[in-house]
Amino acid sequence: MNYSQTDGKRVQAALLIIGDEILSGQTHDKNLPHIAEKLNNAGVQLAEVRVVPDVKQEIIDAVNALRGRFDYLFTTGGIGPTHDDITAESVAEAVGRELIQNQEARRLLEEHFKYNGTEINEARLSMANTPKGAELIRNPISTAPGFKVENVYVMAGVPKIMQAMLDNIIPTLQGGAQKLSRSVLCNLGEGSIAQGLKNIQEKHPDIDIGSYPHYARANYRLSLVIRGFDDQQLQNVQEAVHKMISDLGGDPIRGEELDNR
Numbered sequence: 001m002n003y004s005q006t007d008g009k010r011v012q013a014a015l016l017i018i019g020d021e022i023l024s025g026q027t028h029d030k031n032l033p034h035i036a037e038k039l040n041n042a043g044v045q046l047a048e049v050r051v052v053p054d055v056k057q058e059i060i061d062a063v064n065a066l067r068g069r070f071d072y073l074f075t076t077g078g079i080g081p082t083h084d085d086i087t088a089e090s091v092a093e094a095v096g097r098e099l100i101q102n103q104e105a106r107r108l109l110e111e112h113f114k115y116n117g118t119e120i121n122e123a124r125l126s127m128a129n130t131p132k133g134a135e136l137i138r139n140p141i142s143t144a145p146g147f148k149v150e151n152v153y154v155m156a157g158v159p160k161i162m163q164a165m166l167d168n169i170i171p172t173l174q175g176g177a178q179k180l181s182r183s184v185l186c187n188l189g190e191g192s193i194a195q196g197l198k199n200i201q202e203k204h205p206d207i208d209i210g211s212y213p214h215y216a217r218a219n220y221r222l223s224l225v226i227r228g229f230d231d232q233q234l235q236n237v238q239e240a241v242h243k244m245i246s247d248l249g250g251d252p253i254r255g256e257e258l259d260n261r
Contacts, residue, residue, distance in 0.1 A: 010229070011176035012047040013039055014066040018077035018087055019157060020053045030159045031076050038166055043175025044072060054078060059090035067094075067152050072173065074166075077157030079146060081123040087154055088147070092131035095149055102130040105145050112143035137165045177229045182238045183255030184224045186245045189213075196244040197224070200237060206230070207237050 015035055021027040029051075036046045047070060052058040059078075067073040078087030092099040105128035113120045127144040130136070137146035137153065139161055146155045146165045155165045186193070190211055201209050207228040214221055226237050238254060245252035 009176035011044045011071045011174065013044050013072040013074060014048040014050070014070045015046060016059075016062050016066060016073060016075040017049065017051045017157075018054065018059060018075055019051075020084070022051055022077070023053055029076075031157070031162050034159070034163060035074060035076075035166065038170055039173075040179055042170050042173050043178045044173055045179055054084040054086060056086055056090050056093075059087060060094045063091055063094040063152060067150065071151065073152045075152065075154050076162055079127065079144070079154060079156055081127055085126075088129045088131070091149065091152060091154055095131060095152065097131035097133060097149065099129055100132045101125070101128050102134065102136065102145075102147070103128075105130065105136055105147075108143055108145065138168050140164050179227055179229060180231055180234055181225055181227045182234045183226065184238060184241045184245065185253045185255065186222050186224065186250045187220065188222060188245060188248060188250040189220070190222060192248060193222070193224075193245060193250075196248065197241070200240050200244065203240075204233065204237050207233055209237065209241070 015032065017029055017031070019027065022029050032049060039046050048066065050062050050066070052062050063073065063075070075087060075091070078085045078090075089099050106125060109125060109128055110120060112118075113124065118124070130147040131149045134147040134149040137148060137155065139145050139156065141161045141164050142156075144156070146153065148154070148169075153169055155162045155169075190213060193211070197209060197211065201207070207226060210225045210227070212223045212225065214223065224241055226234055226241065228234050228237075242252045242254060
């Protein structure tokens with residue numbers, strides 16, 4: 001591991017997705033699964049996700065609601081050069097800091113534009129704006145940086161650029177216990193196992209149990225996913241679920257058994 005991790009402590013984060021194009025369906029968000037997986041591997045659980053439009057007050061309200069409740073807040077979208085890219089100024093106002101032109105960010109952009117033969121104009125240089133005192137998040141793809149202010153990490157919405165930024169962020173995070181999972185696959189319907197699953201859940205309140213029906217090669221399957229922080233507890237719950245399905249006449253398969261087939 002190249003990030004800092006504190007055993008036992010549970011560290012949580014929120015994700016704020018910013019953009020009218022997401023809410024309209026014009027753009028399909030591809031960042032959420034990547035962020036959730038990367039954070040969990042670093043011992044940070046993604047606990048809440050919100051999507052807001054390119055409206056300043058909506059962004060401010062969401063940032064202030066989430067940054068106070070979670071250890072980390074990550075945002076994606078709205079840091080480009082156009083009129084609707086208002087994330088930087090909105091975050092600055094939310095944290096009560098002046099919006100300034102970051103001189104290091106400006107230097108990086110000017111070098112990039114000069115190298116590419118791109119015109120340097122006011123719109124492009126607006127991508128150097130950050131709250132006063134913010135730390136830059138490097139962008140090795142297109143140079144225009146994201147930034148960190150307090151516990152808020154502001155990243156691009158373009159997946160390739162966001163992923164590069166997140167790779168630079170992950171090593172700096174203070175993670176905690178990593179959430180683990182086990183699973184059981186069966187051929188019974190949710191209605192058949194609902195009461196038994198409820199009984200098991202009530203006996204193990206620290207464990208999350210989710211049921212996810214799907215079809216594989218036209219055959220109905222039900223995946224029961226068991227999540228938690230203690231592997232022994234997970235194993236106990238997995239065995240209880242396996243037995244419950246067998247007792248009901250089903251054909252349960254543990255996830256690790258399926259992987260080995």
